[in-house]
Amino acid sequence: MARDLSKPDHLPNLRPGREPPHSSWLPLQRRGTTPQMIGRYPDYDVFDAAGSWDDATAKVVNARLHMPADLHFFSAGEVATLRAFCDVCVAQDGEPRVPVVEMIDEKLAAGRLDGYQYADMPDDRDTWHVVLAGLDEVAEGRYGKATFAACDPDTQEAIVALLAKAQLSGGSWDSLNVKRAWSVCMRMILAAFYSHPWAWNEIGFGGPAYPQGYMRLGPMAVREPHEKPEATKEDPVSVISQDGT
Amino acid sequence: MRTNLLKGARAPKDNESRFLLDVARRDLPGEDTMRRYRTDDEVDLVVVGAGAGGSVLAQRLARRGWRVVILEAGPFWHPDDDWVSDEAGSHDLYWTQKRVIGGDDPIELGKNNSGRGVGGSMIHYAGYTPRFHPSDFETLRRDGVGADWPITYADLRDHYVQVERELPVAGQNWPWGDPHSYPFSPHAVSGAASITWKGALACGIEMRVGPVGIVNGTFGNRPHCIYRGYCLQGCKVNAKASPYVTHLPDALAHGVEVRAGSMAVRVEIDDATGLARGVTYIDEEHGKERYQRARVVAVCAYSIESPRLLLNSISQRFPHGLCNTEDQVGRYVMVQGATQTAGRYPDEVRMYKAPLPEVSSEVFYETDESRGFARGFSIQTIAPLPIGWAEHVLAAGHWGRAMREYMRDYNHWSTVGVLNELLAQPDNRVTLADECDQYGTPVARFDYTLCDNDKANMAFSANVIHGIVIASGAQDVLTIRRFAHLIGGCRMGTSPEDSVVSADHQSWAVANLFVADGSVCPTQGSANPALTIMALASRLAQRLGSRKVDPSGGSASRLAPVSGSNRR
Ligand SMILES: Cc1cc2nc3c(=O)[nH]c(=O)nc-3n(C[C@H](O)[C@H](O)[C@H](O)COP(=O)(O)OP(=O)(O)OC[C@H]3O[C@@H](n4cnc5c(N)ncnc54)[C@H](O)[C@@H]3O)c2cc1C
Ligand code: SF4
Numbered sequence: 001m002a003r004d005l006s007k008p009d010h011l012p013n014l015r016p017g018r019e020p021p022h023s024s025w026l027p028l029q030r031r032g033t034t035p036q037m038i039g040r041y042p043d044y045d046v047f048d049a050a051g052s053w054d055d056a057t058a059k060v061v062n063a064r065l066h067m068p069a070d071l072h073f074f075s076a077g078e079v080a081t082l083r084a085f086c087d088v089c090v091a092q093d094g095e096p097r098v099p100v101v102e103m104i105d106e107k108l109a110a111g112r113l114d115g116y117q118y119a120d121m122p123d124d125r126d127t128w129h130v131v132l133a134g135l136d137e138v139a140e141g142r143y144g145k146a147t148f149a150a151c152d153p154d155t156q157e158a159i160v161a162l163l164a165k166a167q168l169s170g171g172s173w174d175s176l177n178v179k180r181a182w183s184v185c186m187r188m189i190l191a192a193f194y195s196h197p198w199a200w201n202e203i204g205f206g207g208p209a210y211p212q213g214y215m216r217l218g219p220m221a222v223r224e225p226h227e228k229p230e231a232t233k234e235d236p237v238s239v240i241s242q243d244g245t
Numbered sequence: 246m247r248t249n250l251l252k253g254a255r256a257p258k259d260n261e262s263r264f265l266l267d268v269a270r271r272d273l274p275g276e277d278t279m280r281r282y283r284t285d286d287e288v289d290l291v292v293v294g295a296g297a298g299g300s301v302l303a304q305r306l307a308r309r310g311w312r313v314v315i316l317e318a319g320p321f322w323h324p325d326d327d328w329v330s331d332e333a334g335s336h337d338l339y340w341t342q343k344r345v346i347g348g349d350d351p352i353e354l355g356k357n358n359s360g361r362g363v364g365g366s367m368i369h370y371a372g373y374t375p376r377f378h379p380s381d382f383e384t385l386r387r388d389g390v391g392a393d394w395p396i397t398y399a400d401l402r403d404h405y406v407q408v409e410r411e412l413p414v415a416g417q418n419w420p421w422g423d424p425h426s427y428p429f430s431p432h433a434v435s436g437a438a439s440i441t442w443k444g445a446l447a448c449g450i451e452m453r454v455g456p457v458g459i460v461n462g463t464f465g466n467r468p469h470c471i472y473r474g475y476c477l478q479g480c481k482v483n484a485k486a487s488p489y490v491t492h493l494p495d496a497l498a499h500g501v502e503v504r505a506g507s508m509a510v511r512v513e514i515d516d517a518t519g520l521a522r523g524v525t526y527i528d529e530e531h532g533k534e535r536y537q538r539a540r541v542v543a544v545c546a547y548s549i550e551s552p553r554l555l556l557n558s559i560s561q562r563f564p565h566g567l568c569n570t571e572d573q574v575g576r577y578v579m580v581q582g583a584t585q586t587a588g589r590y591p592d593e594v595r596m597y598k599a600p601l602p603e604v605s606s607e608v609f610y611e612t613d614e615s616r617g618f619a620r621g622f623s624i625q626t627i628a629p630l631p632i633g634w635a636e637h638v639l640a641a642g643h644w645g646r647a648m649r650e651y652m653r654d655y656n657h658w659s660t661v662g663v664l665n666e667l668l669a670q671p672d673n674r675v676t677l678a679d680e681c682d683q684y685g686t687p688v689a690r691f692d693y694t695l696c697d698n699d700k701a702n703m704a705f706s707a708n709v710i711h712g713i714v715i716a717s718g719a720q721d722v723l724t725i726r727r728f729a730h731l732i733g734g735c736r737m738g739t740s741p742e743d744s745v746v747s748a749d750h751q752s753w754a755v756a757n758l759f760v761a762d763g764s765v766c767p768t769q770g771s772a773n774p775a776l777t778i779m780a781l782a783s784r785l786a787q788r789l790g791s792r793k794v795d796p797s798g799g800s801a802s803r804l805a806p807v808s809g810s811n812r813r
Pocket of ligand 2: 474
């Protein structure tokens with residue numbers, strides 16, 4: 001069943017409980033890789049334009065496809081909860097995954113922070129340790145599980161919802177401002193996830209544009225030759241013939 | 246008519262930067278052959294910070310024969326290799342050393358408002374370059390709030406004109422404030438910005454294209470903007486103005502040394518004369534403390550670091566920090582409210598194309614008593630890239646699957662923001678935190694709390710842009726509160742009891758110590774500050790260069806003519 005994308009009825013604000021529709025309404029990705037192979041641009045791959053990127057940019061973007069697997073900042077005991085937490089925060093419930101955990105670990109290990117620390121907060125690096133410990137405490141105290149990672153996905157989501165609403169207290173949570181801890185973690189998770197070219201494929205972002213630049217600014221034409229129209233879950237045959245391929 | 250014929254043809258005087266740049270390479274020309282001064286050589290001027298204010302001051306005075314060294318904490322950029330067309334990859338452009346933020350409404354710093362490196366914050370500023378209004382210089386007299394400057398708009402007018410030609414600024418004729426035109430024609434309007442414009446018209450709100458410091462056409466060896474939308478990540482094209490392309494090439498050609506990787510930690514005072522004798526800095530490459538002698542010192546490190554440097558400069562005469570005898574250093578720091586509203590539209594918009602600054606309005610700039618608060622705000626279109634958009638969606642309360650859904654809808658959205666004038670308050674202030682940086686220097690702490698007038702202004706303006714977005718046919722709306730732009734901290738005034746420097750940027754306490762950056766502004770209006778900061782530095786240079794200001798502290802020997810010209 002195809003949805004009319006000119007309508008906004010898939011947007012959480014306009015739906016009961018601010019819940020998005022299940023991702024099954026989205027088309028399967030045919031061309032570029034996307035996280036979990038879902039997206040709105042099944043025939044788009046930002047790498048189709050990679051030949052026109054400058055070397056410095058290409059190097060930075062390509063490095064995200066080859067993140068080293070070993071972690072340096074987080075301890076072995078933290079990793080399972082860290083992975084589960086990052087998965088819930090950006091809804092990565094399957095492969096292929098953007099390596100959010102590896103990207104954050106690299107940044108924290110290198111001490112690349114944002115340049116400010118709230119007066120009622122520890123250093124961002126300590127905040128991460130406290131949040132992970134706090135998530136495990138909630139899993140144990142409220143749900144009787146050994147760790148956050150051991151909870152089922154719905155429970156994990158419920159715990160993160162409490163964190164997002166700053167409704168966690170006691171234990172580790174009392175050592176920081178919970179609302180700000182959420183923003184410290186999310187800022188870093190989002191910067192990792194949406195810096196990855198797979199996420200650009202998912203959202204149809206045109207990607208780096210130097211030295212080439214963009215020529216079609218709208219309002220009449222909005223797509224460069226390498227950018228592709230969006231689609232819902234329709235018949236792939238009609239899309240292909242529309243494309244002239 | 247005549248002004249239109251001259252579009253793109255009015256060249257700035259006394260600044261060859263645009264011709265010195267290389268067409269094929271982005272490096273600052275002249276770095277290899279740059280003049281170097283010995284640290285024990287008493288130069289005419291040492292400038293702390295190669296940003297908007299410091300670069301203009303150095304360029305102007307070098308042309309008058311002054312021997313100038315700029316100490317810059319950050320790197321000497323090589324844009325071809327160092328800058329990327331990528332949001333996360335641009336992290337090094339920002340001031341990311343630790344700062345502590347507090348108060349009831351703590352202001353996030355870093356990428357949001359502070360740069361680090363040769364060229365300063367304008368390397369990654371958006372590029373809006375409006376003038377302040379004449380009223381901004383006398384808000385206390387006119388509206389009973391804020392402060393009056395010790396200078397007026399008329400004192401800056403010629404410098405605005407000159408700097409607008411140097412950047413150069415592109416935009417429609419400007420009807421607000423002191424009406425004026427711009428040297429370059431307005432840029433093409435993107436589909437995203439035209440949606441906002443249409444909505445504004447439907448609400449009876451006039452908007453105009455620009456003003457932006459972005460080349461439209463060609464300007465010497467600087468090319469036309471290629472509409473790639475990465476203005477906040479450093480313009481790899483050289484189309485967007487920053488001191489790196491507008492003033493430093495000419496400065497280097499006139500013998501200025503830009504000493505990068507040099508973090509100033511103390512302005513040294515001669516306890517006998519009470520005058521500044523130079524600046525101690527950390528040579529980052531060698532991890533060593535060094536000391537540069539100078540006849541005059543200008544602190545141009547912006548609103549957080551300038552107060553920090555002064556407060557950390559302890560001496561016998563100034564046990565509470567340099568120029569801080571009256572407890573004024575670091576006070577009256579201001580930001581602007583920058584609420585952002587995004588609307589969703591039926592067709593693809595792809596807001597990431599075109600420069601991020603496009604169309605703006607100053608209809609609401611001045612006080613209108615019927616609104617119930619003093620002063621006002623401006624409206625400007627903006628266009629977040631994916632990470633910026635994700636932060637917007639997060640601030641609107643979405644994460645997880647809802648976040649992914651809104652993100653996938655990115656190409657259907659367009660964004661507009663405001664800049665509220667927020668009022669100067671003594672306790673919105675930079676002090677020293679308990680924590681030190683890696684060199685043992687205490688870091689800055691910045692406390693910020695909104696007052697009732699600020700809150701009323703922000704609430705009113707949020708309604709206005711919400712109305713615009715609805716009138717433009719939006720199907721869903723996401724509004725978030727944020728802040729932008731720093732100003733104040735070492736403000737200029739008429740007496741040491743209420744300010745740090747005089748109308749000539751001269752510190753009250755030390756005759757040969759000047760502050761020439763955003764921190765001197767007593768108010769900020771609803772205009773983005775960079776153009777004004779440059780115009781102020783341009784004025785100061787004129788006054789210093791023509792001996793209207795005496796940095797000698799009255800001692801005759803120090804009045805001796807500046808060392809001979811060293812033009813090459
Ligand atoms: C994301 C963003 C968007 C912006 N958008 C706009 C806009 O659209 N329009 C606009 O007008 N303005 C904008 N601004 C603001 C504008 O860039 C600044 O107001 C302006 O550059 C400030 O000029 P300045 O000379 O005071 O300081 P800066 O340009 O910040 O220069 C200060 C320099 O001093 C250096 N420094 C600091 N401490 C030391 C030390 N101890 N020793 C040595 N060096 C030191 C810093 O590294 C820096 O290079 C924006 C800023 C940001 C960050
Ligand atoms: S849009 Fe234009 S001004 Fe902005 S970064 Fe690109 S080329 Fe430079």
